[in-house]
Amino acid sequence: MPLLRVEKMSHDFGGLRAVNNYDLEIEAGQIRGLIGPNGAGKTTIFNLITGIYKPTEGDIYLGGKRITGLQPHRIASMGLGRTFQNLQLWRHMTVLEHVKMARYSKISYGLIGAFFGTPKRHREEAEIEEKAYALLKIVGVDQLADQVVTNLPYGDQRRVEIARALAIEPKVLFLDEPTAGMNPEELIQMMEIIRLVHRELGLAIFLIEHRLKMVMELCDVIQTLDFGRIIAEGTPEEIQNDTKVIDAYLGKEVVF
Amino acid sequence: MEIESGKLLKNTKTLKSKLGEFFSLVPLLGWLLGALIAVMFEYYLGDPLADVLGLPKIPVLFGFVIMLKKPLLIPSAICFVLLIYALPIAAVARLSASLTNRLAAKLFKLPILISIVIHLGLLYAILHLWSDISAYRVLTLKLTMIAIMVTLSLNVINGYMGEFSCSHPAFMALGAYAASVFTVVFFVNDKLFGTALLPAALGPFMFPIALVSGGLVAALGALAIAIPSFRTRGDYLAIISLAFMFIVKSLIENLEILGGPRGLSNQPDYANLPTVFLWTVACIWIINNFVRSTMGKALNAVRDDEIAANAMTVDTRHTKIVAFLFAAFWAGVAGGLFAHVLRYVNPGTFGLQKLAEVLAMVYFGGLNSVYGSIVGAVSLSMLSEFLRPLEIFKWIIIPLLLILVMIYRPTGLIAFKEFDVKKLIKPKQ
Numbered sequence: 001m002p003l004l005r006v007e008k009m010s011h012d013f014g015g016l017r018a019v020n021n022y023d024l025e026i027e028a029g030q031i032r033g034l035i036g037p038n039g040a041g042k043t044t045i046f047n048l049i050t051g052i053y054k055p056t057e058g059d060i061y062l063g064g065k066r067i068t069g070l071q072p073h074r075i076a077s078m079g080l081g082r083t084f085q086n087l088q089l090w091r092h093m094t095v096l097e098h099v100k101m102a103r104y105s106k107i108s109y110g111l112i113g114a115f116f117g118t119p120k121r122h123r124e125e126a127e128i129e130e131k132a133y134a135l136l137k138i139v140g141v142d143q144l145a146d147q148v149v150t151n152l153p154y155g156d157q158r159r160v161e162i163a164r165a166l167a168i169e170p171k172v173l174f175l176d177e178p179t180a181g182m183n184p185e186e187l188i189q190m191m192e193i194i195r196l197v198h199r200e201l202g203l204a205i206f207l208i209e210h211r212l213k214m215v216m217e218l219c220d221v222i223q224t225l226d227f228g229r230i231i232a233e234g235t236p237e238e239i240q241n242d243t244k245v246i247d248a249y250l251g252k253e254v255v256f
Numbered sequence: 257m258e259i260e261s262g263k264l265l266k267n268t269k270t271l272k273s274k275l276g277e278f279f280s281l282v283p284l285l286g287w288l289l290g291a292l293i294a295v296m297f298e299y300y301l302g303d304p305l306a307d308v309l310g311l312p313k314i315p316v317l318f319g320f321v322i323m324l325k326k327p328l329l330i331p332s333a334i335c336f337v338l339l340i341y342a343l344p345i346a347a348v349a350r351l352s353a354s355l356t357n358r359l360a361a362k363l364f365k366l367p368i369l370i371s372i373v374i375h376l377g378l379l380y381a382i383l384h385l386w387s388d389i390s391a392y393r394v395l396t397l398k399l400t401m402i403a404i405m406v407t408l409s410l411n412v413i414n415g416y417m418g419e420f421s422c423s424h425p426a427f428m429a430l431g432a433y434a435a436s437v438f439t440v441v442f443f444v445n446d447k448l449f450g451t452a453l454l455p456a457a458l459g460p461f462m463f464p465i466a467l468v469s470g471g472l473v474a475a476l477g478a479l480a481i482a483i484p485s486f487r488t489r490g491d492y493l494a495i496i497s498l499a500f501m502f503i504v505k506s507l508i509e510n511l512e513i514l515g516g517p518r519g520l521s522n523q524p525d526y527a528n529l530p531t532v533f534l535w536t537v538a539c540i541w542i543i544n545n546f547v548r549s550t551m552g553k554a555l556n557a558v559r560d561d562e563i564a565a566n567a568m569t570v571d572t573r574h575t576k577i578v579a580f581l582f583a584a585f586w587a588g589v590a591g592g593l594f595a596h597v598l599r600y601v602n603p604g605t606f607g608l609q610k611l612a613e614v615l616a617m618v619y620f621g622g623l624n625s626v627y628g629s630i631v632g633a634v635s636l637s638m639l640s641e642f643l644r645p646l647e648i649f650k651w652i653i654i655p656l657l658l659i660l661v662m663i664y665r666p667t668g669l670i671a672f673k674e675f676d677v678k679k680l681i682k683p684k685q
Contacts, residue, residue: 050567072566082567090560092672093553100550101557105569107550111578114549115542121549128550168569
C-alpha cells in the first residue's frame with residue numbers, strides 16, 4: 001500500500017481549473033520530484049494535499065486514511081511535514097522555538113501545565129528541547145539555536161524550515177523549492193541535507209524544484225506538470241528524453 | 257562652543273555609563289533592601305523632615321502633585337524626594353551589595369519558590385509601609401495593581417496574539433457585576449437583594465470564589481465574541497469586540513435589578529491591599545507561565561504566520577479562542593477586584609475612556625512583554641495621578657507622550673522581552 005495516495009484530484013479557482021485529474025502514489029522511503037513551468041500548479045498541489053485548499057474533486061489518503069478536507073493541522077499531525085516556497089517563518093521567534101513549536105500536537109501537559117508550570121511540563125519541555133537540538137544538528141544550525149530567525153542568512157533560514165518540518169515526525173516530507181535563491185555552494189549543501197535526512201530518518205520526500213540537475217540527481221520518479229495536468233511521469237532518464245517535457249519547457253520548434 | 261558642548265555630552269555619557277557600572281553589581285535583593293529602608297525612613301522621619309523643609313505634609317506621590325499645585329515648594333519637594341528616596345536607596349543598595357549578593361547566592365541555591373516568596377515578601381513590606389502614610393496612597397496602589405492585571409491580560413490578545421480586541425472594559429464590567437452580585441447577595445443585607453444568605457464571617461474566605469466566578473462570566477461573554485470572529489483573521493475582532501463593549505454597557509444600564517445607570521454599591525470591604533497584591537502576583541505568574549510555554553508561544557506563531565502555524569500542527573482556531581477566554585477571565589477578575597476596591601460600580605465606568613486607558617497602557621508599555629505591561633500600567637496610572645492638578649490639560653500631555661512613544665519606539669517601551677524570574681533574582685557577583 002502506498003504511503004500517500006492522491007486519486008483524480010481537481011481544483012478550480014473560480015472558472016480556472018488549476019489542477020486537473022491529478023494522481024500520485026508515494027511509497028515509503030521514495031524521493032519524488034514535481035517539475036513544471038511557472039504557474040503549472042505545483043504549489044497548488046502542495047497546498048491541496050496539505051489541506052490549505054480543499055480539492056474540488058478527488059480524494060487523498062495518507063497511510064490508508066482519507067484526509068480530504070481535513071484541517072491542515074490535523075493532516076500535519078498525521079505525518080505530513082512541509083516547507084514553503086517563500087520562507088514562512090515566525091519573525092519574532094528564535095530558531096529553537098521554531099522547532100519546538102512543531103511539536104505542538106504532541107504536547108500532553110495541557111492547559112493546566114501551561115498555566116501553573118507543573119513538573120510534568122518542565123520535563124516535557126526539556127524533552128522537546130533535546131529533540132529540537134538533535135534536529136538542528138542534522139541540518140547544521142544548532143549553534144544558532146538562540147538567534148531570532150530573521151537575523152539568520154537566507155540559506156540558514158531554509159535549514160530552519162526543514163528542521164521545523166522534521167520536528168512533527170513526518171512520514172512524508174514536502175519540500176517546495178528548497179534551493180530557491182541559493183548560490184551553487186549552498187545548493188550542494190542543501191542536496192547533502194536532503195540526502196542525509198532521507199538516509200537517517202527514512203522519510204519519503206516529495207520535492208518541487210526548478211533546477212532540473214538537482215531533481216535528476218535526487219529523485220527516483222519525476223512528474224512533469226503543465227497547465228495543471230500531468231504530461232509525463234517516469235525515471236529521470238525517461239523524463240529527460242520525453243518530447244512533451246522538452247516542449248513544455250522550451251516551447252515547440254516552429255518550422256517556417 | 258560646539259567643541260565644549262560635545263565634550264560635555266561625552267562627559268555626561270561617561271558619567272552615565274560609570275553610574276550604570278557602579279550599580280550593576282547590585283542584585284534585586286539589594287534594591288529591595290534599599291527601598292525598604294527608604295520607606296522606613298519616610299515612615300518615621302517623614303513628618304519632621306517635611307516640617308523642616310516647609311512642606312505642609314509628606315508629599316503624597318513623590319512630590320509631583322505638590323510641585324504642580326504650589327510651584328514655590330518645588331525645591332523643598334525635590335529635597336524631600338532626594339533625602340528620603342533617592343539617597344537612601346542608592347546608598348544602601350550600593351553599600352550592602354556584597355552582603356546582598358552573598359544572601360542572593362544563598363537564596364538562589366534554595367528551591368526557586370522559596371526565593372521568590374522572600375522577594376515578594378520584601379516587596380509587599382515596602383508597598384505596605386509606603387502606603388500606610390495615607391489612604392490616597394493605598395487606593396492609588398490598589399488601582400495601579402488592577403491596571404497591571406488588565407493591561408497584561410489585554411497584552412495576551414493584542415500583543416502576543418496580534419489581534420486587536422476592544423472589549424476589555426466589557427469583560428471588566430461583567431466580572432465586576434458578577435463578583436459584586438455574588439458578595440452582596442450572600443454576605444450583605446441590601447435593599448436591592450434582601451438579607452444576607454450566609455453569615456458575613458464566611459465572606460472573606462468566599463471572596464476568591466466570587467472573583468473567579470466573575471472571571472468565568474467574563475470568559476463566557478468572550479466566547480460569544482470568539483466563536484464568530486475567529487473563523488478568519490482581520491479586522492472582524494476589532495469591530496465585533498467594540499460592539500460587544502457597547503452592548504454590555506447598555507445592557508447593564510437597562511437592567512434595573514443591577515441598579516441600572518445608578519450603579520451597584522454596598523460591596524463588602526474584602527479587597528484589602530494584601531488581597532489585591534496576591535491576585536496581581538497570581539495573574540502575572542500564570543500569564544507569564546502560559547506565554548513562555550510552547551502552548552503559549554503558539555500565539556506568537558499564529559500572529560507571525562498563521563498558515564505556517566497551521567501546517568506545523570498548531571490548532572490555530574482553538575489556540576486563539578483559548579487565549580481570548582483566558583485574557584477575558586483575568587480582565588473579569590480584575591473587574592471584580594475593582595468593584596470591591598471602590599465598593600461601588602456603575603456602567604459608565606466601563607466605556608470608551610476605560611478602553612482608551614487600557615489600550616494606551618498596553619501600547620505605551622510594550623507589546624508581547626510582561627515587563628512592558630507592568631511598566632505601562634504603573635507609569636500611566638501614576639502619571640495620571642501626578643498630573644491630576646492640571647485637570648483638563650492632563651488629557652493633552654498623556655496623549656502627546658503616547659504619540660512620542662509611537663514615533664520613537666513603535667512597539668512600546670519594553671517590547672518583545674521575556675520575563676525571566678530566575679534571571680531577575682540571580683546574584684550579580
